[in-house]
């Protein structure tokens with residue numbers, strides 16, 4: 536069977552998720568080429584070597600350009616901080632490699648546009664790490680909408696909350712630097728936006744608000760001014776008249792990985808929360824009033840691609856499985872098969888919405904998404 540060579544840049548939180556995805560994709564989806572983990576790259580040679588041994592990569596380097604230049608590397612996973620995505624993705628595409636880049640595309644819209652242009656010009660596959668669009672539950676919700684299970688969509692609410700920056704004493708990191716983007720908007724709101732664009736379409740107009748819970752954070756021996764906004768809210772108007780909200784916070788105590796979605800239609804509602812992502816709630820306004828209520832549907836082998844992971848219902852999937860599905864869809868796309876991906880073109884549309892929300896927040900008015 537054909538093999539495909541991959542390279543991984545960055546081995547932090549998401550780097551490990553990509554490494555696990557590349558390790559597992561062939562075992563889960565037997566229609567895939569065998570993945571050769573050719574090389575990984577980190578900021579420092581010793582760390583790169585240690586991670587290569589842990590993750591099962593053949594070679595290690597502290598020079599990401601050497602990884603891109605390696606002829607054995609056909610696909611490049613980019614899991615570095617946001618500010619580095621554009622230069623790495625564009626260099627990889629120009630070298631003729633396929634790219635799997637973590638979200639968001641880039642802090643500036645100009646860089647996101649350059650990334651999409653590079654993908655267009657080289658004709659290689661370039662996709663973004665929008666894992667939540669890949670879950671069996673989200674695919675099932677898409678099918679419910681397609682089957683008109685709740686009627687015409689009138690309103691939606693999406694919230695994404697975590698608490699890793701809820702403590703005012705959480706250390707200053709690249710996420711607090713303006714070079715990473717606006718803050719919760721690029722870090723979190725892009726995820727709800729990926730679900731909205733996948734399930735419902737693109738917003739036409741937005742109104743945004745961003746805030747900082749803490750003005751500074753510990754850095755070394757002292758404190759450093761926080762340059763990004765850890766909380767953001769947006770009102771959205773869709774072209775078809777539906778309205779919605781997106782609320783995100785990296786400082787929401789008690790919330791660990793909450794990505795809640797509520798969709799309201801003319802005769803029903805759908806609810807979902809990533810913290811319990813094997814369940815979908817469905818309400819249909821039908822039958823006698825005294826027995827109406829939300830049905831809690833447990834995802835299982837009849838909700839693809841759950842069945843590829845385990846044949847037994849009730850055994851549950853986890854976050855890293857979503858990255859395996861993402862890797863599978865990326866490989867499908869490389870092989871010219873039908874694939875569910877958020878590519879650089881679709882990612883650029885998300886970035887345009889994010890920048891429109893930020894502009895609205897700065898100017899205090901509704902902004903059309905260009």
Ligand SMILES: NC(=O)c1ccc[n+]([C@@H]2O[C@H](COP(=O)([O-])OP(=O)(O)OC[C@H]3O[C@@H](n4cnc5c(N)ncnc54)[C@H](O)[C@@H]3O)[C@@H](O)[C@H]2O)c1
Pocket residue numbers: 544545546547548549550576577578597599614615616617619637638639664665666722
């Ligand atoms: N899809 C998701 O659900 C999700 C979740 C978390 C993070 N992310 C995204 O993943 C990216 C990384 O986030 P993270 O949480 O893994 O950050 P992290 O800080 O844990 O990891 C980043 C890694 O990149 C390495 N790195 C930095 N510069 C490098 C360089 N020049 N060459 C090689 N390696 C370099 C760092 O040493 C670090 O190990 C971000 O863009 C973030 O938005 C996506």
